[in-house]
Amino acid sequence: MRETILKTTGLTKRYKKFTALDSADMTVYSGDIYGLIGRNGAGKTTFMKVITDLTDQTSGEYELFGKKSSDTAGEKRRIGCLIENPAFFGNMTAWQNLRYYCYQKGITDLKQIDRALELVQLTEVRNKKFRKFSLGMKQRLGIAFALLDNPDLVILDEPINGLDPIGISELRETFLKLNKEQGITFIISSHILSELYAVANRFMFINNGKVLKEISKEELDLECSRCIVVKTSDTKKAVTVLEQELGVSSYKVTSSSEIRIYSDEAAPDIINQKLVGAGVPVSGIYESGVSLEDYFKTLIGEVSE
Amino acid sequence: MTAAVVILAVVAAALLLVCMLQRHEIVSVTRELRGLKEKKTNSLVHSSTGTADRLITEINGLLTSTRSDRISYEKKNHALEQMMTNISHDLRTPLTSALGYINIIQHSDISEKEKERELAIIEKRLLRLEELLDSFFELSKMISGGRKPKSDALNLVSVIEEAVVHYYDDYTAAERQIILDCPVHRLKICSDSGLLMRIFDNLINNALKHGTGDLSIKLIQGENVGIVFRNGVGTPEPDMEHIFDEFYTTDISRTKGNTGLGLAIAKQFTEMLGGSISADREGDDFIMTVILPGKTEQE
Amino acid sequence: MINMMRAELYRLSKSKGLYICLFLLLFTYGMAAVLKAPGGISLSAMVSFDKSSDVKLDINQISFNYTYYFAFIGLVFSAISVEFSEKTVKNTLTSVTDKSRYFIAKFTGTVVFGLYVYIVMHLLYYIVNRIVNGTAYSSDFGSYAAAMAKHLPIMIAILSIFSFLAFFFRKGALFNTFAIGGPVLYTTVALTLYSINATQKIAEKLLEYELGSMLSKIVLDSDSKYLISCFTVCSAVTLISFFLGWLSFTRRETD
Incomplete structure (x- = not known):
């Protein structure tokens, strides 16, 4: 049985008239890497701020490690996070900044600092002042801070901001390794689905403060994979024809008038011929393959309309 | 005289403070250790007053090494599970095939020549099974570390x-x-x-x-x-x-x-x-x- | 909480501003000892300092010099205002502790470090003065310690107000303005009220508890009634500052 790490019910946050988070329900199980996807201002950061206790929710509840939101102070040590921009003291070096937080957290083993810096490839600049850091280095130090003290849950808000492609892939490997070996659960937000796709195994789409959809990677693959879409008013009959006469087994009835076929066992023209031959009214048949970004756009579009 | 009294009082107060801090540290470490035992976590023991840092570092070293042992054990266990699944699948394939041919020989009216041909297939399948079993045996011996190489x-x-x-x-x-x-x-x-x-x-x-x-x-x-x-x-x-x-x-x-x-x-x-x-x-x-x-x- | 204070101490040891403040402190006290005259920065708009001959140099200095006032501003600025300006407060709030505990740790830490600086500075000054100028210019340790002890509640009150101001304004510049201009503002308001007949009584009371006069009177006069009322005012100020600071930090959005 996997442990429930985070569970929110009807979490809502209002800033004066603006609703940043609109009754968000989500459950995070241990060992998952959660991808939080939404456009800028969709409510990702607000969501993270609420669950990390940076701000109080207007209504709704959340549970962290099985503890109610009013009682999470004791569980804070199990969370590492980077929310919005990384913030550290400019007059201190990377190492000193982490040393400061080691004091605060009560970490006695200073090798942990070096380990955290190594995970984000900052070992070489450990004695450089934070003020002189580049954007990418700052971001890395923020991630190092989140990984300090062996957390069980790591919350990262747009962690790949300002990083170069090589840096991104290195970090991705680090996240995957930590997830696999130490079972660290991640919640990572981004506005670019393809970036999250490479690391997350569950996705949550968020727009205008609402949780639109929660989907596993397998389901997302299925949604986005190449397929043949058959439009027909008689899906039941069409399915029997597909199965018995064409031997098609991987398909999905996506609505009462639409079937998606994922295998390429049969070409569209043959399918069409067989269906019509069996007396199934076919109103349209075409090949389709949505890219991740298109999928994301349709999802958001569906709601804003 | 007053100075001496004041100094003594200050020293006594400082010692009392140190004692209390250490006591607090012991209590908090004990509580944390008990908490760690109850849940599955990566978390370690923390210092709360800085009066027993070395002890805490040692405890954490021990905790970390047990955890990495657990991780490697789980990895191995997972690999073994995977192997079991694969083995049963691999063994079943030739076995099912052989049984199918035996079924044909038993229940169908076929000529001697055909029977012979099918028996040959069965033999092939069984030989394959033997080969597989040998490999598995070898592998399991290896995993359990039963065989020591000669020199x-x-x-x-x-x-x-x-x-x-x-x-x-x-x-x-x-x-x-x-x-x-x-x-x-x-x-x-x-x-x-x-x-x-x-x-x-x-x-x-x-x-x-x-x-x-x-x-x-x-x-x-x-x-x-x-x-x-x-x-x-x-x-x-x-x-x-x-x-x-x-x-x-x-x-x-x-x-x-x-x-x-x-x-x-x-x-x-x-x-x-x-x-x-x-x-x-x-x-x-x-x-x-x-x-x-x-x-x-x-x- | 001790962890928070240790962390603060570590960070303060890395900040240059505080060293400058401490150096300034050492410098003025050193000068006072060498020149055999009380001196330093005074804040009060109306310094009513009578050179009574029976008061020795060190007691005079303690009742007159408030250079540490600026060291306190530096301390509170580095410990609290910087956390807001660099936005590092969120790091601690997300993964170390909650808002209330954070506030209490910062508040207590500031008071403890402030007092520490005050006590160590004045003890140092006493020792140096004793060695340099001998008993002619320094009083016995008992009465010096008593004078210092009488000041402690006032110091706690000052540090509390500073903590409150830092948590209330969040912006370092605003905090500095109010912390530096505070005593002058207080006196100005009191004097304005004094000139109006209706509020003359209140103004008199206000002037009685003006920082400068309180600091010197409490040491130089041995009126126990005034001493007790001073302590009452200081405790009230400390408690109110603590409560208001706590409210303004926990009840407001962090960003």
């Missing part, structure tokens, strides 16, 4: 030659050749001839089954001994990253009689002998390199 003085060249001779007919039948390139006729090392035989056997067999073209085996002498197997890469293209994984095979349906264990076994055995094995691609050439420790002639 006898032996002639490496003659072991390679013996392995090559084994496959001579098979290669000739496939109109392929094995080209042996040894600069010397005798090369004495201390090793286990049985294990070496299995390694070479598996590699040559692997090249026969999955490779194309001639197989060249080259012996390189240095501080260590290198044996390079080179042949054309076969189709489908192997996934170099997983080639030594147990049950890795390019043939997903597992119908061609591959166990996916050959290279895994070769790797395990080489490592048991203190050597290493690696696979490379060089254009269309597929290269396997076995490096053995060159302990030459220990009298």
